[in-house]
Amino acid sequence: MGKLKQCWSSVLVLSMVVIGTGAVPITYLQSAVAKGAVCLDGSAPAYHFDKGFGSGVNNWIVHMEGGGWCTDVASCIKRKGTMKGSSKFMNKDFGFSGILGGKQNTNPDFYNWNRIKVRYCDGSSFTGNVEAVNPANKLFFRGARVWRAVIDDLMAKGMKNAQNAILSGCSAGALAAILHCDTFRAILPRTARVKCVSDAGYFIHGKDISGGSYIQSYYSKVVALHGSAKSLPISCTSKMKPELCFFPQYVVPSMRTPLFVINAAFDSWQIKNVLAPTGVDKRKEWANCKLDLKKCSAAQLRTVQGFRDQMMRALSPIHSTPSRGLFLDSCHAHCQGGSAASWSGAKGPQVANTKISKAVGNWFYGRSAFQKIDCPSPICNPTCPAISTDE
Template sequence: MGTGSFCELWACLALCALMLLRTQGAGVGITYLESAVAKGAVCLDGSAPAYHFDKGFGSGINNWLVHMEGGGWCTDIATCSERKNTQKGSSKFMVKQFGFSGILGSKQKSNPDFFNWNRIKIRYCDGSSFTGDIEAVNPANKLFFRGARVWHAIIDDLLAKGMRNAQNAILSGCSAGGLASILHCDEFRQLLPSTAKVKCVADAGYFIHGKDISGGSFIESFFGKVVATHGSAKNLPASCTSRTRPELCFFPQYVVPHMQTPIFIINAAYDSWQIKNILAPSAVDRKKEWKNCKLDLKKCSSAQLQTVQAFRQQVVNAVTPLHNSTSRGLFLDSCYTHCQAGGADTWSGDKSPTVGNTVHSSVIPLYPL
């Protein structure tokens, strides 16, 4: 093969790849917020925070949807040190192009309400649901616990890029990002114009203060370590921390009753992450009796299924603050899954979960801006 034909082949492949990215709704470039580094607003490893921004147009030009990425938490020096060498702890490892789909999708057919809004995905690289802020950096591990500063720096940058003129705005997120959308919801409202209509949407972020299979609450201890390691207490909603211990304010059921900003929750009653990590965490299931059951509920024994059903009741009890409210909404389905608004299949596909003949993509319009 000659040089010319070889170059033509690679050009063709590059063009095909680009077309594939566009077909899949990908290709939203990354923005590294280098100016934030001087403010100490950095990822776990000290690198600049980052986000992806697809600008709005037409009727959505002054509407903003800010979505925070999820990805769990780190609880101590060891787990945070491991995390800083991944995209969940460093922007150095993040992909340069990110495909937007689901609630962030750019196609009118599959995302009719938000397709032409300013859509932003904030990358998650701090391990604390954007709540940490410790000034000192130990030279031995060189870890930066600055999640709250990262959040503020990116929001400030978006305000400067036009969000300060928002007419409608939604703060959303998935998993740890969904929790972050709850914890930062009222503050987000305060940073936007008083004339703007602002609401929050948390997807799979309603982590419950549940009992595990031993009768204890492993998740309370887990979240307590996150709060202590990252210095999160001062950045959790004061409306909650003024009433109870800071680590309990990582649980939405204690935060939501005192929120001022309207919020909508999308969650599974049989949330797969919560069953694996709140009901039957590996640290409690030392004999691994729940290993197969957690991977596939069809492999659960009858006794285990009863326990899973009891956990569902814990979830139902925990969402009580969302009942009978004009400013709080809930879409609670019975899927064994975790995060449902970000994917095309679960957000607006033919097989999307349905509750009362209502699918995910129809939920938010029922909760009008």
Template structure:
């Protein structure tokens, strides 16, 4: 049994630890418990390992009780049995490995740091299928016990949120980061169709505008990668038909072929030098040479010739965005970053990255509420000195 003196000596330490946890949450967000989806097994809506899918829910309050922000988690894709097996027993493939999550940035609940969305109902949908919520394979190999059910997960989560009050939405925003940002594009018009016609419904893709481009060796590595994802998860039937009726289904994993046919307003938040795209589309492991090792990890270490290649990639990226006359909102910054809406440091705070004196949080809010046209495209790297707080996640 612990003695009185021992207890007294530990007690101040406990206070310090609790204070540190409190301060961390105050800076980085507030904790939100995880909810498992009801009756998911009956619907066949399960993670790669067969466990129930999950989400984190923070109820809206005051004027935001009928407004909903649904944010889809990212985390890459798996294109083969081997890659999906590698994910299956991690939090990328099993809800049994997931933990408490903190909400910040666009999911924050403080008016000062998130003025347009702070009191909305906020949801973060966990990502455990490896297909941007598009897969649907009925059969399960008894050897691997892998479930490819991303599309069913998406529908099961939406059904549950509708019953929780989302069916009464006045304003709604479907957002996501990386693979979740791509999912917010692929599911955008479906999301619009679930909600009242009278509701204002829009979508936000953060670091999800992946482009079809050749790598530095001239190969179509990203196109081949997405083709394998679509084949493995049998995703074709769940991709937007407005795209698949005109293109090969694997091309419909690229927003450049999907966005022009969308009917729901979209905001594209992306770095022109997106760190994931540089590392995996332009300079993937299969194509890189040793002299690219430092550059692909840190743009400040690129040589003049390498930087010229990156400037060419930026130009190609910009050419595949919707035209400036479109209704699409844009915030395309020249930072070396990936995913910027979920961090307070990049969303809206002192020192946040800006374009034309506008932070990301202000730009998205102005666009959603129609206060102004927002199509901000930054100058070339290294012109923007506000990139210090940009994230590479």
């Protein structure tokens, strides 16, 4: 009966692909469990793998899923009962689009690559590494092991022969792409062209509406709980507190691998959680504004504009190196490379009359550099879509 069910599932997945849904079946990495590389609940890590073909057979893009973080036992226990903390709850197939899209007309530079979506189930941007497991809560903080186990598995499946490779991600996964970028480069063949792409992962060490830095205290809790310090780039942790090395602005200066940053200057997640977090906005004066900038008062808009100024300063390490790329639009959005519409669509965001897909493709292949910053206000770019939250 089990074999029949498995066979029927395979037929369903095959049918979905044939009719053009682009659904890619899940792969559970059971072999990782013995190495202690597991999700928060102890279940096996998982990913979706669409094999490359033609000229892309030796090219690889590993894209890490986003989904925030958990900062204490209570929030991690809640998380482990969802797909963000357990592979038991993950959807069995995933539709690839945007930077992972398999159609040449919407993703011309990467459509026929080996394309992998790494599912996110550790709550630490793939940085946790705590050996002990408290029997009272049975939480496993093993994100760094999960990342390495997936990469090792992909190497065995052909990535060891990569000619071109990208480590990318969205949101918390995009932060992971930055944190693991140089390690990814070191694992792959010396002869390979290897670069990293961060989509909405450039979280800044910004000041909130009270003048403090709520986000620093938040990341401090993540790092302490998950034992992330030993997994963060030593080039950063040797100079400053580990929680500060969760901020790309302190990691990027010493990165050796080329990085492309896709970000919104008025990033919708950061406006809500870095600038005006609920824990700081106790009177809820920002409740409407941070969800819709059209509902901001004149004073609030000035503060929002000040957040953009903070973002600009934090991005200075990108400008300092020509090999790095930047697509900074003035949209109120978060994660813009995960759908065909925003990645390359006719109505997708543009900066300097260029769509995200073209900017990244030209940069990766060295056809042209791209470090472009959009006009300065949240209403100045007519190509900005409604708020995007791919993950």
